[in-house]
Amino acid sequence: MDKTFFIDLTRCTACRGCQVACKQWHDLPAEKTHNFGSHQNPADLSFITYKLVRFSEVEVGGKLKWLFFPEQCRHCIIAPCKEVADGYNEQAILRDETTGAVLFTGLTETLSDDEKQEVREACPYDIPRIDKETGLLSKCDMCIDRVHNGMKPACVSICPTGAMNFGDRDEMLALAEKQLAKVKKSYPKAHLVDTDDVNVIYLAEEDPKLYHEFMAADASPSTPTMGRRRMMAKFLNPLR
Ligand code: SF4
Numbered sequence: 255m256d257k258t259f260f261i262d263l264t265r266c267t268a269c270r271g272c273q274v275a276c277k278q279w280h281d282l283p284a285e286k287t288h289n290f291g292s293h294q295n296p297a298d299l300s301f302i303t304y305k306l307v308r309f310s311e312v313e314v315g316g317k318l319k320w321l322f323f324p325e326q327c328r329h330c331i332i333a334p335c336k337e338v339a340d341g342y343n344e345q346a347i348l349r350d351e352t353t354g355a356v357l358f359t360g361l362t363e364t365l366s367d368d369e370k371q372e373v374r375e376a377c378p379y380d381i382p383r384i385d386k387e388t389g390l391l392s393k394c395d396m397c398i399d400r401v402h403n404g405m406k407p408a409c410v411s412i413c414p415t416g417a418m419n420f421g422d423r424d425e426m427l428a429l430a431e432k433q434l435a436k437v438k439k440s441y442p443k444a445h446l447v448d449t450d451d452v453n454v455i456y457l458a459e460e461d462p463k464l465y466h467e468f469m470a471a472d473a474s475p476s477t478p479t480m481g482r483r484r485m486m487a488k489f490l491n492p493l494r
């Protein structure tokens with residue numbers, strides 16, 4: 255059975271422990287950043303930043319509100335990035351059968367620049383990043399080494415508020431539904447984002463567009479929906 259993250263955004267305080275733990279476990283260097291008028295740091299995901307706590311300052315019901323979104327790869331159940339990559343090299347992106355983790359391998363460097371760009375554009379959540387120096391694609395790997403050894407992902411282990419949860423998919427779905435029913439009393443617009451398509455399920459208290467353009471697969475009118483991304487992947491790779 256797939257493993258699934260349940261991330262309850264109503265509990266996230268934007269402490270960024272998960273962001274730091276991800277860097278620490280993967281031995282990734284810090285980013286050189288600058289102040290761009292937000293507490294968010296850095297400004298975007300990158301080849302060396304797999305997890306980013308996004309900050310969004312919005313007006314809801316005439317009141318100012320901070321929304322926090324710890325972003326990462328969603329480990330899609332049918333991953334459009336893999337559907338596209340398989341048309342060029344079936345070993346470049348793998349799906350781990352025991353966990354459902356979608357894994358970018360060293361063979362992503364065998365894809366041409368255009369093919370890498372197609373993989374990037376296939377992702378409805380704008381996750382993959384390309385290292386210009388090595389030509390590799392990167393993103394969250396579900397901490398597959400930890401999970402295969404009975405540990406939780408580093409970001410889940412560190413979270414002090416219970417916002418991040420990880421386990422068997424059926425258990426996480428049950429937890430998500432239970433928590434949704436609980437928070438609906440305080441947040442009537444609360445809902446689970448793209449539950450059927452992904453193994454990283456967010457409980458959002460507001461409209462996904464208020465958190466980030468790519469929080470939901472079809473959050474942006476200019477962003478193709480998950481269904482359309484899959485159609486595009488099939489078009490590029492008709493044998494699948
Ligand atoms: Fe691939 Fe994007 Fe889905 Fe991650 S979120 S599995 S990168 S399509």
Ligand code: SF4
Pocket residue numbers: 275276277279304305326393394395396397407408409410
């Ligand atoms: Fe980073 Fe691991 Fe969490 Fe993915 S699962 S965001 S790789 S710490």
Ligand code: SF4
Pocket residue numbers: 265266267268269270271272273307324412413414415416417418
């Ligand atoms: Fe939010 Fe938990 Fe990450 Fe802190 S560690 S930013 S509370 S998800």
